[in-house]
Amino acid sequence: MTRKPVHIAVYDTFADWETGYATTGLVRVGYETRTVGPDLEPVTTLGGLRVTPDLALDDLRPEDSSLLILTGADLWDSGDDLAPFARKAREFLDAGVPVAAICGATAGLAREGLLDDRAHTSAISFYLAATEYKGGERYVETDAVTDGVLVTAGPTEPVAFAREVFALLKVYEGEVLDAWYRLFHDSDASAYEILEAAEQAAEQAAGEATGQAPEQAGRE
Structure with missing residues (x-):
């Protein structure tokens, strides 16, 4: 986009x-x-x-x-x-x-x-x-x-x-936005897993949109 x-x-x-x-x-x-x-x-x-x-x-x-x-x-x-x-x-x-x-x-x-x-x-x-x-x-x-x-x-x-x-x-929205805030404001390590999962999902979606493998889309 x-x-x-x-x-x-x-x-x-x-x-x-x-x-x-x-x-x-x-x-x-x-x-x-x-x-x-x-x-x-x-x-x-x-x-x-x-x-x-x-x-x-x-x-x-x-x-x-x-x-x-x-x-x-x-x-x-x-x-x-x-x-x-x-x-x-x-x-x-x-x-x-x-x-x-x-x-x-x-x-x-x-x-x-x-x-x-x-x-x-x-x-x-x-x-x-x-x-x-x-x-x-x-x-x-x-x-x-x-x-x-x-x-x-x-x-x-x-x-x-x-x-x-x-x-x-x-x-970021919803659970992901809340996780970002908890990680950087409250040092809540448990929030990192939510952010990591959201990033992986975004990379997969980008790969599907471009016809690339997720790991390749994440590198570009």
């Missing part, structure tokens, strides 16, 4: 640990990931990694994407440098294309008015309240929340964040 790419917003002070579970899972099932910067100049993450964006924000169109991921960054709370990314999120949501925001990016969406009428979460309720947004009654005290095509999560919940992304894009 041909899928549109997943786009990851990158900017200086980008919290690079917040997307790893989500992006790894998406790549493993065939999604391409592309980074989007304010322009094409390299940025430096909070972890000191230097990232050169694949495309500039102005060139990103919702119709070319499966998902826009926005992570935390010091810049979300130190000025308006990242406001264009929140405005781009509005474009995506208006077009019905998913957006996933974690940590400080949720404050950016709050300032843009995108959380006023949607259930959401963040680091803590008063963090968003400081933005003077109007969605306080829609705040949910939980790890991660999906409302329509918007996912939000707090900074300590990259696994729950990934779970919601997988559910929204139907990467």
Whole structure:
């Protein structure tokens, strides 16, 4: 199946640990990931990694994407440098294309008015309240929340964040999604067998679709 790419917003002070579970899972099932910067100049993450964006924000169109991921960054709370990314999120949501925001990016969406009428979460309720947004009654005290095509999560919940992304894009569902979460969040070794069986079934289905033996389909 041909899928549109997943786009990851990158900017200086980008919290690079917040997307790893989500992006790894998406790549493993065939999604391409592309980074989007304010322009094409390299940025430096909070972890000191230097990232050169694949495309500039102005060139990103919702119709070319499966998902826009926005992570935390010091810049979300130190000025308006990242406001264009929140405005781009509005474009995506208006077009019905998913957006996933974690940590400080949720404050950016709050300032843009995108959380006023949607259930959401963040680091803590008063963090968003400081933005003077109007969605306080829609705040949910939980790890991660999906409302329509918007996912939000707090900074300590990259696994729950990934779970919601997988559910929204139907990467994993039901028992398999639950097993993935139990393995990576709870270190429940018994969940591995469920994931392994699901992967083998997917490889077999891919082999049958292409006329290849399952082991050959899994290698390609």
